[in-house]
Amino acid sequence: MAAQPRTNSKKERRQENEKLILAAAEKVFSEAGFGGATMQLIADMAGLPKANLHYYFPTKESLYRQVVENIFQFWLQAADVFDDADDPAEGIGAYIDAKMEISRRHPSGSKVWATEVMHRAPVIQDYLETTLMEWTEGRAAIINRWIAEGRMDPVDPDHLLYMLWATTQHYADFSHQIETLNGGKPLDDAQWEAAKASIKRIILKGIGVTE
Amino acid sequence: MAAQPRTNSKKERRQENEKLILAAAEKVFSEAGFGGATMQLIADMAGLPKANLHYYFPTKESLYRQVVENIFQFWLQAADVFDDADDPAEGIGAYIDAKMEISRRHPSGSKVWATEVMHRAPVIQDYLETTLMEWTEGRAAIINRWIAEGRMDPVDPDHLLYMLWATTQHYADFSHQIETLNGGKPLDDAQWEAAKASIKRIILKGIGVTE
DNA sequence: GTCTATAACCTGATAGAC
DNA sequence: GTCTATCAGGTTATAGAC
Known part of the structure; x- marks a missing residue:
């Protein structure tokens, strides 16, 4: 047989296969949980x-661990917008937009994360105690500074952050319920924009930065 | 042996055992998922x-189904406070309090519900399409009436309801994460009250019914 | 109605040819 | 590096004694 164009080195091939497996695993783990997922199903979906x-x-377990760690890294990147703005309306508004975009584009990852936390974080407890704790404290400090500067109402930063996480991730984690209540169809572009606008409107007004 | 006081009829004994099993099952399913839970573990926890x-x-599966159906019934009862008030501040405020109380008292049930929905509702899809759909439409109608009467801002009722569900259930579903961020300790009485107050303050102000 | 022992099945993991 | 065949362990469910 004529050799097909092999632009792929061994290393590239390995990376491709790993990517394929991780994508399939994220989907299967999110739909069936760790216990319900089978290596056979993941293999079939990855075509291997x-x-x-x-x-x-x-x-x-090592495959599952890699999936969860990837999600966590991805999840942290949305936080950058928080630091880049020193106006609460802009910072929190952009954070809501960023997290909603993740919920829309990566619902499987969000579900795996939610399940992992609900099961008491058997594989990422150390991340919760270090990276997430530090991130939360840093953001709480920013919110407290905004409050001290009189730019927003004096709300508890932790509970505000929980509300932001809960509300945005709900659109990924409960997407099936939302879809059912939407007549069996996923939210369309306009509905996603309406969701973002609703959340931003209520929360930004609720903490006293708009209107 | 002297007969111990047998106040229990066969029917009562059956009900007791079923209650014992269901309580254990809810706990195990919430901590391990359907696939990770084993009948042996549930039996041990129930002492049978x-x-x-x-x-x-x-x-x-029939045991799991019963657990989920019980949760759903329980979950619906919190909705009554919504109808009993015709003032949005009172109705929505009481609904937040009721749902937070459920999150505090029945975190396992909330987790099982969340997992069931994330897995595309394999056993309660019919409830989503009938009971939940009707409940949601009814409550949206009430919100729309309040809006028409000028008692609150014109927000999208569906997205407001999602925000209420997401925020209140987050304290049950992500209780482990919250506990970790709280220094490894569960929220105490004062912190639960602070959480309720924060949520009500932000949302009620955000929809224009307070301040 | 209750419980022990066992059957029937499935899954994660691996050995070993290619 | 890749894949088929297989093993070892654990799970649901049941048969049958009490």
């Missing part, structure tokens, strides 16, 4: 024999 | 031999 999964990821 | 579980509930 089951044994290959164990070649790239020695155990089911 | 595994075979007895299959006597009361023929299959693991």
